Amino acid sequence: MRAWTVDAQGLRLSEVPEPALRGGGVVVEVLAAHLPAYTNVVVSGGRGDLPKPLILGPLCIGRVTAVAPDVFHVAPGDLVVDTALLDAGDGDEILVGWVGLGASGGTARTDRMREVWRDGAFAEKALCAKETIVKLPGAENYPDPARLAFLPWLCVAAAGLHTAGPLAGRDVAVIGATGQMGGAAVLLALAEGAATVTAVGRNKVALDRLAELGPRVRTHQLIGDRATDAAAIGPVDVALDALGATPTADATMAAYDSLRVRGTLVLVGGVRQDLTIPYGEFMHRRLTLRGSWMSDDETVRTVWNLIRSGALDLSAVELLKVGLDDPESALDLAERTSGLSFVALVP
Ligand SMILES: NC(=O)c1ccc[n+]([C@@H]2O[C@H](COP(=O)([O-])OP(=O)(O)OC[C@H]3O[C@@H](n4cnc5c(N)ncnc54)[C@H](OP(=O)(O)O)[C@@H]3O)[C@@H](O)[C@H]2O)c1
CATH class of the missing domain: 3.90.180.10 (Medium-chain alcohol dehydrogenases, catalytic domain)
Structure with a gap:
């Protein structure tokens, strides 16, 4: 063969x-x-x-x-x-x-x-x-x-999103939504009833296609400044990071910053950077950081x-x-x- x-x-x-x-x-x-x-x-x-x-x-x-x-x-x-x-x-x-x-x-x-x-x-x-x-x-x-x-790919995205609990009625952000894993996560979150899905990435054409999925989809084109990106992404209950290899952790940390109190950041992407998590702030915001593989x-x-x-x-x-x-x-x-x-x- x-x-x-x-x-x-x-x-x-x-x-x-x-x-x-x-x-x-x-x-x-x-x-x-x-x-x-x-x-x-x-x-x-x-x-x-x-x-x-x-x-x-x-x-x-x-x-x-x-x-x-x-x-x-x-x-x-x-x-x-x-x-x-x-x-x-x-x-x-x-x-x-x-x-x-x-x-x-x-x-x-x-x-x-x-x-x-x-x-x-x-x-x-x-x-x-x-x-x-x-x-x-x-x-x-x-x-x-x-x-x-x-x-x-939908299953990997789903396994990640499910670690944050049911999605119905919650606000979800997908960082790296312009990749195939991120696109899969957007489709999955919509199918499971997320109130809004904020698709985040650099590629404008891919973001525009995601916006056409329906009125629950919002998009944000990353500008590369952590504070500005975070303000535009959030507030959300769940953020899924599906980025490929990035030179810095800024986009991932913008997703972290965009979480509401008791929010969850799920990591499924290919980022190979260390994340600096401030202990007291993480504790007081009662956040969850999860990893998910396959x-x-x-x-x-x-x-x-x-x-x-x-x-x-x-x-x-x-x-x-x-x-x-x-x-x-x-x-x-x-x-x-x-x-x-x-x-x-x-x-
Ligand atoms: N956890 C698991 O079980 C599992 C399973 C399979 C794959 N993965 C991982 O999932 C990751 C995503 O997979 P994929 O198929 O979607 O393909 P990919 O090509 O690795 O990822 C593409 C995404 O990363 C973004 N990106 C790449 N470089 C960037 C940079 N320098 N700054 C900002 N964004 C950047 C792209 O944004 P633009 O297109 O907008 O530029 C796009 O959204 C892979 O790296 C892989 O390691 C994980």
């Missing part, structure tokens, strides 16, 4: 053997996989250690073709999402086919996990650990399964039910499809795609 492989020489389209079923495994025909905007950075080593060689690709929508004898929660024919998250407990987690180690930051056990479960989903077929597979009941009837490749099966089911019921309409998201033929052009397109647009690999 054809697959995108990465080795010391980089990323390329390769002919590889079809995955062989083994204990604890599920083989899926890959229907579509989201290409994150920063995939080029992941391949070039800018986001941490990628175990090589491997078939790249963290997440996909697939149709199950075979299951090992010890797999009972899915069966051939089911449409599923591969969440890539393999959790051994005690913080030892890996994302199969990608960078990212969980709370432990990497141990001898995560090394062993990455030896056994290494290959990802940017291929015609994938062998997935059963723990990474969640069934999407009724997805066979969804008109365009490739569009569902956006579901994992999502859990229950969140996947909740988000899928929002889509299935029509409460979250994926037609608001522009889908750009690419095939396996030209990985370099596909990754370049993904890098140039932001906001409510995303690139799906359809092998």
